[in-house]
Amino acid sequence: MSTTTGTLPGKFSVLEPWVEDWALASRPERYAKRLTKTIDELGEFYDAIAPLAEEAIAYLDTFEVNDLPEAETRLLHLLYSMIMVSYPVNIFKQPRIPDSGAAFFNATVEPAI
Amino acid sequence: MSSIEKLATGRAKYTLDYPELGTGPVSYEDSISEEFYQAEHEAIFRRTWLKVGRVEQLPRNGTFFTREFRGLGSIVISRHTDGEVYALHNVCAHRGNKVVWQEHPGEESKGSARQFQCKYHGWRYGLDGRCSYVTKRDQFFDSLPDDELGMPQLRCEVLAGFIFVNFSQDAPTLRDFLGEKLVTELEAWPFEKFTNHWGFKTLIKGNWKIGIDALLEWYHPAYVHGRFLNADMSKAEKLVPPMDSYHYDLFAPHMLTSVPGPPPLKKRTQSVGPAQRDQDWVYRLFRGGIFGPDDLPEDIDYLTPERNPGNIQYWSNDQYWLFPNLSIQLWHRGYYITYQYIPESVGTHSYEVDIYFPEPKNVTERLGQELVVDSTIEFAMQDTNTVEATWSALNNRAQGTFHLSDMELMIRQFHHVVREAVAAHQAGKEK
Numbered sequence: 001m002s003t004t005t006g007t008l009p010g011k012f013s014v015l016e017p018w019v020e021d022w023a024l025a026s027r028p029e030r031y032a033k034r035l036t037k038t039i040d041e042l043g044e045f046y047d048a049i050a051p052l053a054e055e056a057i058a059y060l061d062t063f064e065v066n067d068l069p070e071a072e073t074r075l076l077h078l079l080y081s082m083i084m085v086s087y088p089v090n091i092f093k094q095p096r097i098p099d100s101g102a103a104f105f106n107a108t109v110e111p112a113i
Numbered sequence: 114m115s116s117i118e119k120l121a122t123g124r125a126k127y128t129l130d131y132p133e134l135g136t137g138p139v140s141y142e143d144s145i146s147e148e149f150y151q152a153e154h155e156a157i158f159r160r161t162w163l164k165v166g167r168v169e170q171l172p173r174n175g176t177f178f179t180r181e182f183r184g185l186g187s188i189v190i191s192r193h194t195d196g197e198v199y200a201l202h203n204v205c206a207h208r209g210n211k212v213v214w215q216e217h218p219g220e221e222s223k224g225s226a227r228q229f230q231c232k233y234h235g236w237r238y239g240l241d242g243r244c245s246y247v248t249k250r251d252q253f254f255d256s257l258p259d260d261e262l263g264m265p266q267l268r269c270e271v272l273a274g275f276i277f278v279n280f281s282q283d284a285p286t287l288r289d290f291l292g293e294k295l296v297t298e299l300e301a302w303p304f305e306k307f308t309n310h311w312g313f314k315t316l317i318k319g320n321w322k323i324g325i326d327a328l329l330e331w332y333h334p335a336y337v338h339g340r341f342l343n344a345d346m347s348k349a350e351k352l353v354p355p356m357d358s359y360h361y362d363l364f365a366p367h368m369l370t371s372v373p374g375p376p377p378l379k380k381r382t383q384s385v386g387p388a389q390r391d392q393d394w395v396y397r398l399f400r401g402g403i404f405g406p407d408d409l410p411e412d413i414d415y416l417t418p419e420r421n422p423g424n425i426q427y428w429s430n431d432q433y434w435l436f437p438n439l440s441i442q443l444w445h446r447g448y449y450i451t452y453q454y455i456p457e458s459v460g461t462h463s464y465e466v467d468i469y470f471p472e473p474k475n476v477t478e479r480l481g482q483e484l485v486v487d488s489t490i491e492f493a494m495q496d497t498n499t500v501e502a503t504w505s506a507l508n509n510r511a512q513g514t515f516h517l518s519d520m521e522l523m524i525r526q527f528h529h530v531v532r533e534a535v536a537a538h539q540a541g542k543e544k
Binding site (some may be wrong): 011027038043046047050051053054055057061063065068071076079080083084086087089090091097098099100101102103104106107108109111113 | 137218309310312313314315338340364384385387388389390391392395398399406465466467473474475476477479480483486487488490491493494495497499500501502
């Protein structure tokens with residue numbers, strides 16, 4: 001395992017500035033964060049993580065999915081957040097889903113990991 | 114000719130196969146009338162099997178959860194010490210207090226318990242509803258029927274792991290109600306292996322049938338969801354399969370549609386290349402999208418001969434509609450989704466979306482699931498906003514009738530079946 005000086009696995013330390021906002025454990029937190037950001041801010045996060053995403057997935061695949069250490073779990077949460085911002089950045093060009101009005105879904109159940 | 118155009122079969126219009134439906138304009142008075150809502154409640158919801166959950170929510174003896182159904186009541190679903198699933202009216206035999214709740218009596222709850230204890234005067238019940246202890250019994254009278262005291266049981270049956278209840282004692286059994294075809298085709302899917310579960314719930318300002326209508330046709334995707342497909346509408350239209358490529362089976366009161374979709378990506382053998390602001394790149398990176406994950410679970414044995422009964426090309430999923438308010442979608446790419454619409458008033462319903470995958474074997478599989486869930490919910494939120502817009506417009510009665518194409522035959526059928534059920538119940542009462 002790589003040594004960790006920050007909160008992420010060492011070779012992904014360039015993503016440290018994004019941990020506070022985007023290493024969020026639950027989908028409702030990630031969706032709420034998305035709505036607090038401008039589309040430019042979402043784009044900056046996307047552009048920071050996307051070039052590292054493929055390597056991060058390959059790295060995380062060397063661990064047991066149900067037994068990820070803390071730093072690796074944070075990295076996984078960042079990838080979940082990349083998915084959360086991908087539709088706004090690539091398609092909607094705005095944080096909200098177009099024509100979603102007041103629609104909001106409460107998450108009642110989600111996996112522990 | 115694009116590959117999607119090749120899915121066209123050239124078959125004649127589907128609606129003509131069901132002459133009882135006609136082809137004329139329809140009224141949506143059934144979706145805005147308070148009087149019809151009350152009649153529908155009595156004729157359908159008080160005497161039809163309703164899904165209330167799944168057996169995975171009751172993993173051990175002594176576990177329970179509650180459901181709050183406005184207009185029908187609060188019920189407790191439990192697994193008793195005998196291992197059986199029970200559904201109980203959530204009401205104390207003493208003075209009618211709600212027995213099972215935490216903090217807020219109007220909110221649903223879950224947990225495990227050896228017994229339920231009423232918060233009012235401490236009466237206790239087994240998880241089968243039988244009253245096991247009356248506090249200060251000696252202060253009551255000989256008229257207290259100790260052996261008969263209990264939280265009243267509702268009829269409760271389980272099929273393919275789905276728990277159903279029925280508020281009527283006279284209804285046919287669940288299996289008779291669903292029929293052999295539906296029972297066989299549902300039981301062929303190994304639901305118990307799909308335990309990685311996401312659940313979503315929202316309250317929609319619109320009649321429950323208008324909510325269901327939004328998922329009953331393949332006319333809207335290029336318009337409501339156009340931007341997901343292509344910013345250019347004429348290109349988006351070409352990405353929706355032709356109308357004659359679907360399969361429909363309207364076995365009243367239930368129905369089935371089978372839907373085509375793109376084949377999964379090939380196994381990953383090389384890099385997806387430099388990062389791009391392009392959702393297709395994201396789909397390739399995370400190996401998933403609105404039609405499911407690209408890496409199919411091969412060890413789960415869910416692709417049985419019962420799937421794709423209409424034998425359509427590029428089969429993506431079978432969407433079963435269980436009357437009155439439940440859709441179960443079984444997907445080729447190895448997951449299933451349920452959609453349920455629970456009326457709360459003529460103009461509101463609770464909308465529940467539940468998505469179930471097998472347990473992921475690695476991070477790649479887990480991320481594919483995340484992308485599928487995210488895509489499904491982004492689409493669903495657009496649909497619900499359209500439902501609210503439709504209902505608010507319908508409700509002023511500026512237009513009296515509406516026009517349904519062949520693409521909307523399931524909407525025609527669904528409203529027809531609801532009206533028939535109400536009429537049959539009312540005719541029975543008049544006899």
